Amino acid sequence: MSPRPCIALLAALLSTAALxxxxxxxTHTLTGADLFNLEAASDPQISPDGNAxxxxxxxxxxxxxxARSSLWLIDVASGTQTPLVAGAGSHVQPRWSPDGxxxxxxxxxxxxxxxxxxxxxxxxxxxxxxxxLPSTPRGFAWSPDGxxxxWSMFVPDEGSQLxxxxxxxxxxxxxxxxxxxxxxxxxxxEGGYAKPGYVQIFxxxxxxxxxxxxxxxxxxxxxxIAWSHDGREVLFSANLAPDWQxxxxxxxxxxxxxxxxxxxxxxxxxxxxxxPAVSPDGKSIAxxxxxxxxxxxxxxxxxxxxxxxxxxxxxxxxxxxxxxDPVWAADGRALYASYGEGGGMRIARFxxxxxxxxxxxxxxGSDFDRPYSGGDFxxxxxxxxxxxxxxxxxxxxxxxxxxxxxxxxxxxxxALLAGKTLGKVEPLAVTAFDGLPIDAWLxxxxxxxxxxxYPLILEIHGGPYAAYGPGFASDYQLYAAAGYAVxxxxxxxxxxxxxxxxxxxxxxxxxxxxDDLMSAVDAAIAKGFIDKDNLFVTGGxxxxxxxxxxxxxxxxxxAAATQKPVINWSSFVLTADMTPYFARYWxxxxxxxxxTSYWAHSPLSLVGNVKTPTLVIVGAxxxxxxxxxxxxxxxxxxxxxxxxxxxxxxxxNHGGLAERPSQSAAKAAAILxxxxxxxxxxxxxx
Numbered sequence: 001m002s003p004r005p006c007i008a009l010l011a012a013l014l015s016t017a018a019l020x021x022x023x024x025x026x027t028h029t030l031t032g033a034d035l036f037n038l039e040a041a042s043d044p045q046i047s048p049d050g051n052a053x054x055x056x057x058x059x060x061x062x063x064x065x066x067a068r069s070s071l072w073l074i075d076v077a078s079g080t081q082t083p084l085v086a087g088a089g090s091h092v093q094p095r096w097s098p099d100g101x102x103x104x105x106x107x108x109x110x111x112x113x114x115x116x117x118x119x120x121x122x123x124x125x126x127x128x129x130x131x132x133l134p135s136t137p138r139g140f141a142w143s144p145d146g147x148x149x150x151w152s153m154f155v156p157d158e159g160s161q162l163x164x165x166x167x168x169x170x171x172x173x174x175x176x177x178x179x180x181x182x183x184x185x186x187x188x189x190e191g192g193y194a195k196p197g198y199v200q201i202f203x204x205x206x207x208x209x210x211x212x213x214x215x216x217x218x219x220x221x222x223x224x225i226a227w228s229h230d231g232r233e234v235l236f237s238a239n240l241a242p243d244w245q246x247x248x249x250x251x252x253x254x255x256x257x258x259x260x261x262x263x264x265x266x267x268x269x270x271x272x273x274x275x276p277a278v279s280p281d282g283k284s285i286a287x288x289x290x291x292x293x294x295x296x297x298x299x300x301x302x303x304x305x306x307x308x309x310x311x312x313x314x315x316x317x318x319x320x321x322x323x324x325d326p327v328w329a330a331d332g333r334a335l336y337a338s339y340g341e342g343g344g345m346r347i348a349r350f351x352x353x354x355x356x357x358x359x360x361x362x363x364x365g366s367d368f369d370r371p372y373s374g375g376d377f378x379x380x381x382x383x384x385x386x387x388x389x390x391x392x393x394x395x396x397x398x399x400x401x402x403x404x405x406x407x408x409x410x411x412x413x414x415a416l417l418a419g420k421t422l423g424k425v426e427p428l429a430v431t432a433f434d435g436l437p438i439d440a441w442l443x444x445x446x447x448x449x450x451x452x453x454y455p456l457i458l459e460i461h462g463g464p465y466a467a468y469g470p471g472f473a474s475d476y477q478l479y480a481a482a483g484y485a486v487x488x489x490x491x492x493x494x495x496x497x498x499x500x501x502x503x504x505x506x507x508x509x510x511x512x513x514x515d516d517l518m519s520a521v522d523a524a525i526a527k528g529f530i531d532k533d534n535l536f537v538t539g540g541x542x543x544x545x546x547x548x549x550x551x552x553x554x555x556x557x558x559a560a561a562t563q564k565p566v567i568n569w570s571s572f573v574l575t576a577d578m579t580p581y582f583a584r585y586w587x588x589x590x591x592x593x594x595x596t597s598y599w600a601h602s603p604l605s606l607v608g609n610v611k612t613p614t615l616v617i618v619g620a621x622x623x624x625x626x627x628x629x630x631x632x633x634x635x636x637x638x639x640x641x642x643x644x645x646x647x648x649x650x651x652x653n654h655g656g657l658a659e660r661p662s663q664s665a666a667k668a669a670a671i672l673x674x675x676x677x678x679x680x681x682x683x684x685x686x
Contacts, residue, residue: 028421029446029481032665035368035474036062039412040396041388042366043093043376047100050380051076053409054084054094054103055398058366060661067659071105074409076384076400081410085120085127097146097206104130104140104149104206117149119206130208138199141225141234142206150203150234152222155213159196184245188577189624189654201225201236201256214256215263219244223251224275228307229282233257233264237274237287240265248581253287253309266309272300277326277335283307286315286326286335296509296585297465297495297502302326302337302350315350320498323350330381338363338377340496343439343469345375347385347401360401364390364471369658370540371471371488372461373496392425392441393417395472421446423480425470430489430523432516436504439497440489440520441470442527445480453531454485455679458521458557460539460546464493464509465502475658478668484536484675487524491516507588509601510549517546518554531682533558536675540564540657541625545603548633551614552606559678561615561671564625564654567633569598577623607636613643615674617667619652645674 037060044055053074061068070086071094085091089108092115096103101122106115117131117140131137133153140151160180168174179193187193199220204211214234215221223237233255239247240254240263253266253273266285267273271292276285285305290298300322305312316323321339328335334351336359345363348356365374366388375396377387382402389399389408394417398409423443430438445454457479461468467490476486490497491513492504505513525532537557539547544565551560566572570591573583583590591598599605614637618630630646637644647670649663658664 027481028419030420030422030474030477031481032478032669034416034420035661035665036060037416038368038395038474040366040368041398041410041412042396044386044388044398045094045096045103045378046076046380046384046386046400047096048098048381049100050382050384050402053386053398053400054096055386055410056092056094057412062661065660065662067661071103074398076409079409085118090115093140095140095142097142098144099146102146102206104142106137106140117151119149128208130204130206131211133211137202138222139225141227143203143227143231144229145231147206148203148231149206150201150214150225150227152199152201152225152236154195154197155200156195156197184580185248185577187623189622192621192623192653201234203234203258212258214258214261216261221254226276226278226285228255229278229280232259235266235276235278235285237272237276246580248578249292249585251289253285264309266305267312268309271298275324275326277328278307279328280330280332284332285309286328288324288326288337294585294588295503296506297493297499299499300324302335304335304352315352315354316356318354319356320500322495325377327377327379329379329383336377336379336385338375340373340467342496343371343373343441343467343490343494344471344496345373345469347377347387359385359404360387360389360399360406362389362391362399362406363387364396364469366396367658368395368472368474369664370459370461370475371468371473373467373469373471390472392470392472393422422477423486424448425476427470428487428489428520428523428527430516430520432492432512432519434512436492436501436516438489438491438516438519439494440487440523441468442524443473443476443480443486443488444529445483445485448529450529452529453534453682454483454529455534455536455675456521456524456530457484457486457675458517458535458537458539458550459486459488460517460537460543461488461490461494462539462541462543463495464505464513464542464545465495466542467494467496474664475668478665479672482672482676484672485524485530487520489517489520491520507586507597509586510546510603511601513546514549514553517550521556531680533680534682536560536679538563538671541654544625548603548614549606551612552603552609555611557612558680559613559615559675561617561674562630562633563617563667564619564622564657565603565616565629565633566625567602567629567636568604569602570595571632572625572629573598575626575628604632604636607633607640610637610640610642613674613678615645615647615671617647617649617657617670619654619657620648620650621652622654622657624654643678 071084073084074081094105115136120127135154137151201214221238226235273289302316302323347360363375384402388396428440428442430440538561540563544562547562634646
């Protein structure tokens with residue numbers, strides 16, 4: 001779909017926004033122009049001996065309006081960091097060789113598409129390109145002896161053919177051939193329309209050479225890859241059943257032999273099994289997954305089995321939280337893994353004896369716009385852990401924890417933020433209508449004055465099975481700098497509070513999560529400095545669903561901005577990129593089997609009640625909550641005479657709505673311009 005028809009509308013809205021917050025003027029608060037200067041750390045990899053950390057340093061290029069990634073090396077003892085791989089292109093996924101003498105990584109070659117695998121020898125600084133592949137290798141892993149590297153890669157094929165076009169004369173310029181689609185999932189939000197082919201496992205020598213394909217057939221094999229202790233097999237996750245396309249959640253752990261290419265299946269249950277990790281002695285395999293009960297949310301549990309797949313036991317059974325990214329301790333007596341707790345992420349040591357010890361609680365992701373929980377970590381042989389840490393005032397930096405003592409190794413945004421006054425973020429106590437405690441936070445504008453009254457923006461997270469936390473959020477800081485307070489919450493359905501809390505909305509979304517959000521607004525108003533006549537609401541994806549649901553339920557908000565929403569569940573489950581998943585797990589039936597339930601939970605069913613001026617925003621290449629969902633809502637509001645406008649973000653998919661700095665800044669500015677348009681005169685100060 002061409003983005004051209006929306007450009008004039010976007011420009012008109014942003015011209016108003018530009019007057020409100022000119023990027024060219026120096027200011028002590030965060031501006032849209034500052035997004036180009038923010039940096040974040042991700043994927044910190046600590047050396048086997050614990051003496052160094054290599055990490056991905058993400059910054060933005062104002063000339064290309066894109067993020068760029070370079071690799072930096074930190075000396076743990078001194079804290080000194082130096083660039084390891086920088087320059088043209090993007091450089092990501094550093095991984096130490098088992099002996100700590102080399103680092104493998106992926107790198108793009110300037111403006112050429114795709115990435116290739118490189119290895120850098122730390123002694124002497126030599127670098128070699130290991131692959132020349134038609135597709136980008138994914139999830140690569142070193143063999144235990146450091147002589148090989150395995151990865152997964154997309155392998156194209158001819159795809160389905162129906163009929164044959166006549167022969168084209170030499171030199172003729174004909175239309176593109178017909179595109180025959182016969183897969184259930186035929187497009188993805190990140191990849192667009194799928195090309196014919198499958199993801200397979202490969203390996204090559206660590207110093208270069210021809211790649212060797214290990215898996216074959218009409219299945220996708222990949223995920224996190226691991227090597228057997230003796231280096232004779234590669235472990236991966238996949239659903240190899242004939243009906244794999246219809247069961248997006250299902251997968252097993254498999255091992256494929258390097259010599260015979262024979263595949264052994266190690267797990268056998270209904271549900272996902274993934275992220276295999278082999279113990280230091282090779283006798284055990286850890287992984288994460290669950291027994292599928294076909295409900296909306298299920299905790300991912302940490303399990304261990306023998307290397308032959310015999311009896312498995314769950315190590316995280318007593319923890320009512322989802323666990324991920326298992327890493328073996330060097331002594332083989334425990335595993336390190338992350339888990340969600342409240343709005344944050346933690347790193348813990350899970351002992352084989354059933355013990356659990358939390359080691360770090362400030363793990364954060366590397367995104368800027370909103371404070372979703374997340375983060376990366378790695379573990380050295382001496383137990384030192386490198387991870388991405390931060391808080392509401394600081395985007396992700398590299399942190400180190402050893403012997404229970406966390407230490408911050410980088411301060412990537414110190415210079416920028418030293419000259420800025422940010423909005424303060426504080427916890428907000430919220431109790432739902434039924435007594436359920438709800439985590440929430442309140443952001444106050446810079447130079448906050450408790451004697452004034454401030455307009456309030458309710459900002460809602462997506463998912464809905466996700467969580468916000470007290471992390472840095474550029475959107476909130478831009479809203480706060482414009483004079484708004486911001487409240488955000490983790491209503492029922494959010495993760496990090498146990499399965500029961502998340503499944504309050506199982507087959508019933510939206511529902512009482514609406515009430516939780518209204519309780520959060522009421523709790524903010526009760527603080528005494530919120531102008532109850534100037535309330536606004538926005539959110540993306542699941543937050544867009546709830547924004548549209550809210551304005552259909554109440555007129556208390558003066559304006560709204562629904563971002564990449566689902567409006568009609570029936571049309572959504574048949575056009576989204578994960579169709580087999582949404583219908584089965586979120587509704588339990590297909591639309592034609594229970595149209596009443598689909599309609600009852602669709603914001604479109606409430607559009608007849610809407611009086612609130614509502615802006616609609618969507619990425620022009622969104623295949624998760626397709627553009628047609630936003631267009632339906634926009635047209636419905638237009639037909640009803642409700643003030644509305646539709647913004648399409650050119651080139652943006654669902655996950656990348658705020659990926660390019662200019663678009664992230666422009667989107668926030670457009671929302672503020674829309675809210676300012678309908679903002680009432682300020683209330684009298686106390």
